[in-house]
């Protein structure tokens with residue numbers, strides 16, 4: 249987007265993720281902010297996107313709605329927010345096991361790195377899993393545990409409405425056909441609740 253001449257702001261609370269992003273070609277044309285959506289400065293953007301299913305990290309309605317409200321505050325009066333979540337009916341977590349997620353990558357200066365995901369727990373809409381990265385040369389492993397919420401379309405729509413957005417459309421993701429629900433919502437002109 250920055251390459252196409254658009255003014256782009258990127259926000260993420262993970263410093264290591266920002267460091268990777270800052271190393272990419274054209275990154276100097278993006279304004280990077282280390283923080284959450286709630287720490288955004290005053291902006292008036294036409295489009296906000298939450299990519300790679302980040303909307304699923306908000307486990308409670310309270311957290312999800314306050315993040316959505318913060319995004320709405322950063323939008324111009326008729327701005328749009330677009331984000332995707334995995335369709336819970338596809339039960340993606342059934343494939344989150346070592347056999348189906350295993351990969352091995354050779355990295356200069358590091359050696360071979362094996363990576364895989366293990367499902368830890370499923371409690372209603374909450375799915376917990378562990379990613380393991382094994383550095384074969386050093387014989388060391390690093391693990392990262394996460395929980396995601398698989399909300400229904402109605403539950404996402406209710407949170408979007410509670411944040412003052414108007415639901416425009418729910419569609420599929422062309423790159424992941426049948427697996428995702430892409431929400432397109434507009435800020436409207438009302439006051440941010």
Ligand SMILES: C[S@@+](CC[C@H](N)C(=O)[O-])C[C@H]1O[C@@H](n2cnc3c(N)ncnc32)[C@H](O)[C@@H]1O
Pocket residue numbers: 259260261262265283284285286298299300301302305315
């Ligand atoms: C699956 S990654 C997607 C990263 C990036 N959006 C992409 O598409 O490559 C989810 C990201 O959301 C970030 N995140 C989690 N909570 C957040 C919040 N409240 N505000 C902004 N970003 C958040 C995480 O740090 C993580 O980098």
